Amino acid sequence: HLGNETIKAELGRASWKLFHTILARYPEKPTAEEREALSSYIYLFSRVYPCGECASHFQKLLKKFPPQTSSRIAASQWGCHVHNQVNSRLGKKIFDCNTIAEKYQCGCADDGDDGAT
Ligand code: FAD
Known part of the structure; x- marks a missing residue:
């Protein structure tokens, strides 16, 4: 069966x-x-x-960096920033936050080009 670290990482990828x-x-x-x-x-x-x-690390991060909800850009850049905080703590590469709009599409038709095919 899968090791605990593998399962934790898979849950993390799905959650992010x-x-x-x-x-x-x-x-x-x-x-x-x-x-x-x-x-x-x-x-x-x-x-x-x-x-x-x-969860307990993430709660501490939220105290330091409260969720930014004023706009899509504010929220998505905030999310990228907090994920980078986790990346940095786990010794992972820092992600380029300029690319998140193209990377995270929902396949749903609403306002404009969402990449749905
Ligand atoms: P992930 O970090 O899972 O990222 C998945 C993909 O997202 C990457 O391949 C990349 O394409 C993209 N990505 C990377 N960085 C960003 C960013 N900043 N913004 C947008 N997209 C990005 N694991 C632990 O071992 N200990 C912990 O304390 C821990 N805390 C976590 C807290 C939360 C809230 C979550 C959701 C997960 C946590 N994890 C933790 C899991 C960990 O963050 C990773 O998900 C897991 O280690 C798998 O890592 P990965 O290298 O595959 O990429």
Whole structure:
């Protein structure tokens, strides 16, 4: 069977994928309700994330870098920044945050070219 580190890494990749895709599709001009929803989602995610060590580190990161919900760009750049904080702690490469808009598409038709095929 798969080792624990392998399973933890797979969960991490799946979670980051959903996390960045949500932020990349977040409204450009969110309403107060949408801002509240994103903020709640992120804080609740940090509480329910099933790797306890990861969750407690992530909660500390949220204290240092509170979620930015004012716009799609603010939110997606914030998400890239916090993931880079995790990368740096785990000794991984720092990701170039200029490429996230193209990288995280949802395949859903809404405002403009989302890469859906
Ligand atoms: P991942 O870090 O999973 O990234 C997946 C892909 O996302 C990369 O291949 C790259 O294409 C892209 N990417 C990389 N950086 C960024 C970025 N900054 N912005 C956007 N896209 C990017 N593991 C632990 O061992 N200890 C922990 O404490 C820990 N904490 C975690 C906390 C959270 C909230 C999450 C979601 C995961 C955590 N993990 C932790 C898992 C860890 O972050 C990785 O997901 C896992 O180690 C697999 O790493 P990876 O090298 O495949 O790439």
